[in-house]
């Protein structure tokens with residue numbers, strides 16, 4: 001049972017106690033509500049008192065008489081409206097002029113209840129206003145959650161556009177510097193890879209622009225039998241320009257059957273982020289080893305680097321959004337601190353796990369387990 005807080009504002013003590021009596025032991029329930037509501041009642045004899053209470057106490061529903069000794073009901077309503085209080089107001093009044101009705105409605109009053117009223121009239125009005133409030137709050141909550149989901153979806157996709165963009169930029173820079181000779185043929189592989197990256201980027205952008213997917217907050221998942229070794233290769237290609245610039249060697253070792261049922265875009269995100277970190281936080285001339293092992297029920301992915309490492313305290317929070325370790329060693333490395341949190345969420349979609357082991361100045365190992373079913 002949940003409780004709605006009701007404020008009765010009326011200068012006649014008889015009306016206040018009457019309402020108290022009628023709603024005592026009364027509760028409201030709907031099939032679509034998780035629980036029934038009962039009512040806790042607070043009384044105010046003047047508009048001034050009502051405002052004092054509204055400013056200091058959580059109130060869900062106000063039963064508001066218009067004719068009050070000092071400030072009148074409409075003024076109380078205006079205050080509620082101006083403060084954008086999350087509540088529903090029902091006016092109770094003995095003579096409702098059209099003028100008053102218009103003013104009240106304009107200020108967001110939910111309804112009118114004429115005085116005098118029978119217990120049954122009061123109960124059914126209260127039932128309606130409770131339902132109205134419930135739906136209003138529910139709608140807002142869903143809208144907020146929808147926005148949140150959309151925001152998460154957009155931040156993941158835009159984050160993942162960074163790797164292919166960096167790859168193409170890296171290849172172009174190498175060509176500009178004639179790093180591998182003067183002949184165009186020397187760059188054929190880089191041109192091919194750049195075109196592949198651009199195609200991947202186009203697909204991601206198409207997802208971004210697909211409004212139906214954005215509305216539902218999800219990218220369509222395509223589970224297929226895929227070879228993780230191939231995905232790892234794609235990620236290694238994407239990170240190659242960065243690896244070349246840093247003189248880091250990236251190698252892949254596979255043991256057994258490396259196929260599983262998964263969405264290749266999601267797996268690419270996992271590998272991109274793991275290899276990107278292993279190269280980025282490495283030392284010049286360092287190594288990265290990606291190992292995929294068939295463990296029957298699961299595939300194990302181990303990414304080891306010979307980089308700057310992390311202390312055990314630092315390792316604790318790195319999977320959270322926007323967490324980056326600030327030190328002399330990382331100050332020139334750019335990033336948004338989202339890569340690992342995105343990776344972890346992807347892995348959790350497969351009921352998998354990710355762990356980290358690290359020794360400062362020696363290197364880091366990430367261990368991922370992905371169950372096969």
Ligand SMILES: Nc1ncnc2c1ncn2[C@@H]1O[C@H](COP(=O)(O)OP(=O)(O)OP(=O)(O)O)[C@@H](O)[C@H]1O
Nearest residue numbers: 277278281309318324325335336337338339340364
């Ligand atoms: N292999 C690693 N070696 C050392 N530190 C690492 C390693 N991987 C991650 N970190 C630390 O964890 C932090 C979080 O990593 P994460 O991938 O989430 O973000 P990022 O790399 O900073 O930015 P991006 O969002 O571009 O990936 C990094 O800033 C870095 O300090």
Ligand SMILES: [Mg+2]
Nearest residue numbers: 277335339340
């Ligand atoms: Mg990263």
